[in-house]
Amino acid sequence: MAINRLTGTLPRDTFTNLTSLTTFFVGGNLLSGRIPPSIGNASSLTRVDLANNSFSGQIPWLGNLPNIQILSLQSNQLVNDGAGGMDFLASLANSTQLQVFSVAENQLTGKLPSSIGNLSRQLSLLVMNNNFFHGSLPGEISNLVNLTLIAFKHNSLTGTIPPSIGTLPNLQYIFLHENKFSGKVPQSLGNLTYLAEIHLSNNLLEGTIPSSLGNCQSLQLLDLSVNLLNGTIPSNILGIPGLGKVLNLSFNSLSGFVPFELGDLNMVQAIDLASNQLSGDIPVTIGDCSSLLYLDMSRNSFQGSIPNSLDKLKAIEYIDLSSNNLTGNISASLESLKFLQVLNLSRNQLSGEVPKAGIFKNSTVVSLSWNLKLCGEVPDLGLPKCDSHEKNSGGSKLKIVLAATFASVAFIIIVSMLVFWFVRKIDSDLRAVNEEANSLEMYPMYRQHDLKLATQNFSQEYMIGEGSFGSVYKGVFEDGSLAAIKVFKMGQHGASKSFIAECEALRSIRHRNLVKIISSCSAGDFKALVLKFMPNGNLEQLLHPRTEDCEVEKVVDMNQRLKIAQDVALALEYLHHDCETPVVHCDLKPSNVLLDEEMSAHVGDFRLARILLKNSPNAHLSSSVGLKGSTGYMALEYGMGAGVSTRGDVYSFGILILEMFTRKRPIDHLFNGDMDLQKWGSAYVDGDDNGSWRWLLAEQISLSALNPTYPGMILRKHL
Numbered sequence: 001m002a003i004n005r006l007t008g009t010l011p012r013d014t015f016t017n018l019t020s021l022t023t024f025f026v027g028g029n030l031l032s033g034r035i036p037p038s039i040g041n042a043s044s045l046t047r048v049d050l051a052n053n054s055f056s057g058q059i060p061w062l063g064n065l066p067n068i069q070i071l072s073l074q075s076n077q078l079v080n081d082g083a084g085g086m087d088f089l090a091s092l093a094n095s096t097q098l099q100v101f102s103v104a105e106n107q108l109t110g111k112l113p114s115s116i117g118n119l120s121r122q123l124s125l126l127v128m129n130n131n132f133f134h135g136s137l138p139g140e141i142s143n144l145v146n147l148t149l150i151a152f153k154h155n156s157l158t159g160t161i162p163p164s165i166g167t168l169p170n171l172q173y174i175f176l177h178e179n180k181f182s183g184k185v186p187q188s189l190g191n192l193t194y195l196a197e198i199h200l201s202n203n204l205l206e207g208t209i210p211s212s213l214g215n216c217q218s219l220q221l222l223d224l225s226v227n228l229l230n231g232t233i234p235s236n237i238l239g240i241p242g243l244g245k246v247l248n249l250s251f252n253s254l255s256g257f258v259p260f261e262l263g264d265l266n267m268v269q270a271i272d273l274a275s276n277q278l279s280g281d282i283p284v285t286i287g288d289c290s291s292l293l294y295l296d297m298s299r300n301s302f303q304g305s306i307p308n309s310l311d312k313l314k315a316i317e318y319i320d321l322s323s324n325n326l327t328g329n330i331s332a333s334l335e336s337l338k339f340l341q342v343l344n345l346s347r348n349q350l351s352g353e354v355p356k357a358g359i360f361k362n363s364t365v366v367s368l369s370w371n372l373k374l375c376g377e378v379p380d381l382g383l384p385k386c387d388s389h390e391k392n393s394g395g396s397k398l399k400i401v402l403a404a405t406f407a408s409v410a411f412i413i414i415v416s417m418l419v420f421w422f423v424r425k426i427d428s429d430l431r432a433v434n435e436e437a438n439s440l441e442m443y444p445m446y447r448q449h450d451l452k453l454a455t456q457n458f459s460q461e462y463m464i465g466e467g468s469f470g471s472v473y474k475g476v477f478e479d480g481s482l483a484a485i486k487v488f489k490m491g492q493h494g495a496s497k498s499f500i501a502e503c504e505a506l507r508s509i510r511h512r513n514l515v516k517i518i519s520s521c522s523a524g525d526f527k528a529l530v531l532k533f534m535p536n537g538n539l540e541q542l543l544h545p546r547t548e549d550c551e552v553e554k555v556v557d558m559n560q561r562l563k564i565a566q567d568v569a570l571a572l573e574y575l576h577h578d579c580e581t582p583v584v585h586c587d588l589k590p591s592n593v594l595l596d597e598e599m600s601a602h603v604g605d606f607r608l609a610r611i612l613l614k615n616s617p618n619a620h621l622s623s624s625v626g627l628k629g630s631t632g633y634m635a636l637e638y639g640m641g642a643g644v645s646t647r648g649d650v651y652s653f654g655i656l657i658l659e660m661f662t663r664k665r666p667i668d669h670l671f672n673g674d675m676d677l678q679k680w681g682s683a684y685v686d687g688d689d690n691g692s693w694r695w696l697l698a699e700q701i702s703l704s705a706l707n708p709t710y711p712g713m714i715l716r717k718h719l
Contacts, residue, residue, distance in 0.1 A: 009033030015042040027051040027072065035073075040064040051075050051102070059088035059103070068095045074104040074127065086113050093118045102127035104151065111135030112157075117143035129153040129175065137176075139164045151175035153199070158182065161200075166191045177201040177223065184208075185224065190215040197221040201248065204228060209249070213237050221245040225272065227252055233278075235259035243268050250274040250296065257281075258297075263288035270294035274320070277301060282321070287312035298344065299323040306345070311336055315512065320344040322367065330354055330374075338510070346370050353386050354378060446530055448523045451475065451485055458487060464537075465591075469499075469607060474533065482533040483518055490525045499527045502606045509579055513571035515594055515604035534602060536595035539564060543590055543663055560599055561660050567601035568593055572653060576646040584610045584644045588652035589633045590659060610644045632666030 006029040015021070015038040024042070027049040034057035035050065047070045055076040062068070071092075080086070090113070092098060098120035108131040117140025119126070126144065129151050136159035137152065147168050157179040165171070166188020172195060181203040189195065190212025197220060198213075205227040213222070214236030220243060229252040238247075238259055244267035254276040263285025265271070270293060278300040286295070287309025295313070298320045305328035306321065317339050326348040334343070335358030343359050344367040351373030360366055363380030375386040454475035455462045465472035470488040477483070488499045503520060510516075516532040536542075568588070575583040585592075586608040594602045633655050635648035655666050 005029060006031055010036050012036050013038050015039045018042045020044050022067075023047045025049045026053070029053055031055060033057075035060055035078075037061070043067070046070070046097070048072070061091045062088060063091040063094055065092075065095050067097055068092075069097050069122075070100045071095075071098065072100065072102045073106070074102040076106055078103065078106040078108060080109050086110060086115070089113060089119070090115050092120070096120050096122065098123055100125045103131070104129040106131055108132065109134075112138055114138045114140045117141055119144060122146055124170075125149045125151075127151040128155070131155055133157060135159070137162055137181075141165065142167045145169065147171055148194075149173040149175075152179065154178040156180055160184070161186055161205075163188045165189070168192065170194060172196045172218075175199045177203065179203055181205060185210055185213075185229075187212045189213060192216060194218055197245070199223050201225040201227070206230070208232075209234055209237065209254075211236055214240065216240065217242065219243055221247075223248040224252070225250040229254060232256035233259060233273075235261045238262050239264050241267075244291065246270045246272070248272040249276070252276055254278060258283055260285045262286060266290050268292060272296045273300065275299040279303065281305075282307050282326075284309045286310065289313065290315075292316055294318045296320040297324070301325055303327070305329070306331060306350075308333055310334060313337065314339075316340055318342045321348070323347040326350060328352075330368075332357075334358065335360065339512075341365055343367070350374055354381065354383060446519050446521050448521060448526050448528075450477070451487075451521060451528055451530070453478070454483070455485060467605075475530070482535075484531040484533045486529040486531060488527045490527060499529075499607075502529065502609070509575065509583060511571060511574040511578075513567045513600070513602055514574070515602045531604070532596075532602075534594035535597050536599060538591050538595065539593040539601070539660070540590035542595070543660060544665070558661075563599070564593065564595070564601040565657055565660060568603060568653065568656065571601075571603040572646075572649055576649065582646060584646055585649050585652075586610060586644055587630055587633070588649055588656060589630050590656065593656070 006026065009032055014036045015024075019042060021042045022044050024039075024045060025047065028051070030053065031050075032054040035055050037060040039045075039048070040061055040063065043064050044067060045065050046067050048065075048068065049070070049072045051072045052075040055073070055078060057079065058081060059073065059078055062071075065071075088103075092101070093115070099122050101119065101123060102125070104127045108128075110133065112133055112135060116138055121144065123144050124146055126141075126147060126149070130153065133152070133155040134157065137157055139162035141147075141150070141162065142164035145168060148170050149172060150165075150168075151173070153175045155178075157176070158181065160183035161176065161181050163186045165174075166186055169192075171192050174189075174195070174197065177199040178201070181200070182205065184207035185200065185205055187210045189198065190210060193216065195216045196218055198216075199221075201223045202225070205224070206229065208231035209224065209229060211234040213219070214234060217240060219240050222237070222243065223246060225248045229249070231254065233249065233254060233256070237243075238261040241264075243265055247265065247268055248270070250272040251274065254273075255278065257280035258273065258278055260283045262271075262283050266288055268289055269291055271289065272294070274296045275298070278297075279302065281304035282297060282302050284307045286292075286307055290312070292313050293315055295316065295318065299322070302321070302324040304326065306326055308331050310316075310319070311331065311333035314337070316337055318341060320342070322344045323346070326345070327350065329352035330345065330350055332355040334340070335355050337358065340359045342365050346367040347370040350368075350371040352375070354360060354368065354374055354376035356376070356378055360378055360381070363378070363382075366381065368374055368381060368383070374383055376383040377385065452458065454477050455473040458471075458473055462473045462475070463471055464474050464484070470486055473485045473487065475483040475485040499522075515534070517529060518532060519530040521528045521530065572585070572588075575585060583606075585603065585606065587605060588603070592603060592605040594604050596602060633652045635651040659665060
């Protein structure tokens, strides 16, 4: 009955005679009223999901559910009694099989009783976010030795974080942000070797950051922002190899230098050190953070120049170094950061001429105010023109020396002029040849003969894929370089239009998560595209391996799948919002998601792509043949004749996500009648005993905890 838009209430006697009922799943409907007290009679229940409805009133006595494993009551309007009692917690003491318990996003109040420690020792996920709990977090929570996730975000809890939390050996996720905790960050957190994420932001924590956190070698995210922390940043925290999501220490009172070990965070995506009292130079090792998307070091006391190593951050989207004491010039190397969307260098002491290219051409995303010694020729930035006298004053002495020696060398210049003319002519000819060669090297041109040699005359042995409009071959060229060669079947109706559409879409788009086009070849009836070779094949092959003894978990684990999903989301974000004219892919599916040597995802196959006309969300320039997508992935409205839109891609992306995490195709033989992948996926999450659903819930909570201002976290816009 899940997600059927059910309305009304559940009768009081709903469960009276259902003593053999094991699963009751009505989450995601429009049900209201009270939860029937008779639920206590259904003693065989193992799974109950009433989440995302409008149930109100008190949570009934649950003491007769000894077999319950999953109990989800989140996102309702449930309350306590007038005294703020927690009888529902005490009633679960006999539920020794309970593994998941969530009452998040209700209207529960009162103090958490010490009896919370009497919950099941099997409890893995305890989620009580977004309520009105106050008082302290009981130390008895350490009795729940199998907890992997504890979430009390956005309550009014006070007192210290109990040090006993550091005795939970399996704890991976801590969500205690947006409360009123005081005291110090417990040193005991360093004992949690499996800890993946720590969210303690928006509290009243004080003291120093415990260096023991450096022992948490599985840590991926550390958010201690908006507290009262002081002291220096421990260097061993910056040496955690897996810290790949977020390091957020902003809005504290941290001081001292930033350790050069910052450069060891080569997987981190966001670093936020804003609004502290940090000083010294910005470490040049920042350029080694090769995965960085977001960097905010504003409102500190950093000195020295802007590190030239910033130009190594090829994926960076956001840089804020404002309100510091930085001096020197703005390096022209920042022009090369193609994905940079925001650059704030205001309120420093920078000087010299401002670069003109790259992001500096867009005054709406560059802030340079209150740098009184800057000058430049970019009108929209409102800078004064650079003083040519001032620029050349340093060379005045050189001019005097040159003038004094000119007479003595004039004769030599005249005698050499004729020779120079001949040399210049020869050199000019050589440069022309070299420029032509370099151009060919940058944009190589291939003949049909070249492609035949690279594929052994398009032999079956070199074929790596085949579709309705063409085949894809692995090409090995004479210099040893590899490429994927897509040869169109020109005898097939619509193949010519498909080739033109794909060229039209690919010629003007460039993104690290799109398949790169190297060249094209068109000779009469032969047409082909030369694309970057992806050694790890496509997502379809990984999700559905052909060999029966190959399990997908061994091929692409859950973390890799989430990273692939993020890559695809970034590609869609670029196509829909960052292109001059939006591009709709129209055929997003696993076989069109290719994987490079580092398992980064690249969206390919633009033969159905539409380029949307400005001011017309449904009109398109490039046409295609047949339906606008593949069965199972195509947006439902397309089948009814609706025009293409970016929403269609987002629908396909949702199906792709479901397939990635359930490993079922949308046209699987399981789906017949009213059953489809979406409905089956809901039941899968409820019934998966392998733990995948726990991981997904943890990731969902984690994503909701991230600061939405991080532009790199695009996935949240699509899930």
